[in-house]
Amino acid sequence: MSAAEPAVVAVDVGTSAVRSGLFGLSGRLLRSARVARTASVGDAFDAAELFAEVGASLRELDVDRRPRALCVSAHIGSVAVDARLDPVLPAGGWADTRGLGLLHRMPDAQRAGLLARGGRPALSGGALALALELAESGLGERVRALLSPKDFLVTRLTGHVASDTVDAAYTLASDVRTRSWQSGALGSLGLPEGWFPPQVEPTVVVAGLHAAGAEHTGLPEGTPVVSGGPDGSAGIAVLLGNTSSGIADVAGTTDVLARLIDDPARARVGAVVNPAMVPGMWTAGGATGMTGGAVARWRSLVGAVDDERLSAVPVGSRDLLVFPGLSGERFPRWRPDTRGALVGQTSDHGPAEILRAAQEGGGFTVREGADLLDPGRELPMLFAGGSARSAHVARLRADVLGRPVHVADDPDVTLLGAAALALVGIGEVRDLDEARDRLGLTFSVVAPDDRRSSRYDEVFARWIAARESGLPAV
DSSP, rough: OOTTOOOOEEEOOOSSSEEEEEETSSSSSEEEEEEEOSSSSOOOOOOHHHHHHHHHHHHHHHHOOOOOOOEOOOOOOOOOEOTSSOOOOOOOOOOOOHHHHHHHSSSSHHHHHHHHHHHHHSSOOOOOHHHHHHHHHGGGGGGEEOOOOHHHHHHHSSOOOOEEEHHHTSOOOOOOOOOEEEEHHHHHOOOOOOGSSEEEESSSEEEOOOOHHHHHHSSOOOOOEEEEEEOOOOOOOOHHHTOOOOOEESSEEEEEEEEEOOOOGGGGTOOEEEEOOOOTOOEEEEEEEESSSHHHHHHHHHHHOOOOHHSOTTGGGGGEEEEOOOOOOOTOBBTTOOOEEESSTTTTTTHHHHHEEEEEEHHHHHHHHHHHOTTTTOEEEEESSSGGGHHHHHHHHHHTTOOOEEESSOOOOHHHHHHHHHHHHHSSSHHHHHHHHHHTTEEEOOOOOOHHHHHHHHHHHHHHHHHOOOOOOO
């Protein structure tokens, strides 16, 4: 980092690795670093290990002068901390279900009110469920705050306890319309509102690095820290910007879909509503069940097949259907007990047909969500994430969805999203549209082939009918 190149630092905490990047104010990526996570993240992880991994990633950047800001994005989850900001018990990841049974025992009207104000179509784990379990177990006496993984990192680096409005929405304790905690509901549940820290917008500078945070990261003390937000939401923010009329799809182990809306009441039934990272706007959408994760699972079982062979498999994979619900169906169906299945296999089907059918099944899952968000198919899909690296998958998605797919030239939009929030937070750019332009994110357009799309309409209808006739469930 030279004196002529002022910069911001972005961190993206994924389930498998921590990535950090040094971005010049021109938007150019100057340096990057990656540190693998020591354990897989699902229902639980060690928050202290995560803090160490983030520190290692930032030290590896070797920033030799004070950056203008630091911003972190991270996967969703819950970390209960004590007065010293140390974890009270293992942290929960995106699949954490601790306390979920207590939410299900609530009176129907109370549960319905929580879901409506929280912008959620169905119950899932999270900080509110964990809070109920902590209160019942007696461990609540040690709790100072319930934080997301990102908020935990920011708090440990600055000493300032806060939650961004999007991470707050994932607790189920926040009213997404007002961007404030549901005080009445927390009181009726006997939970201290103080466990839920003040909410701030994702682009707000919350504090500067304190001395211990500076030593841990190798960054100068006092470096401004922008609040940040969930990793998928940060990626969606840089894809959609302030005004986009598209549907964002950050495709990895799952596909996270969202479109911007100006009123939560406009969200269709089945969509998750979150405060957008744009003031006065919201997102409607949600994370599917395992899509890319299901393809990876099948690839581990049948072996790798190159894209040329996969592309040669005809539409419908010779009547083979794969249902990718390895961890249940989430957006838009919300049936957590469903499990995946392979239907119609014969001795004529080989690895290429199985993997192609798995990719088609993932595409059908995304199509359900996209058609819920935009029934008239008027909006393009803005496609990023690991799956967007494959031209074959992008073509498949366009044909399955029956709508243009705008493929991001840089699929790592979660890291770019953190950089964009940093640039907005320090006033270097006016908004997310300008941040996206500054970072140089561009798109190539893949148009659907009418003939193949028409054929996929038929296969999709058969896929739906087979699924509704009865899939395995736990």
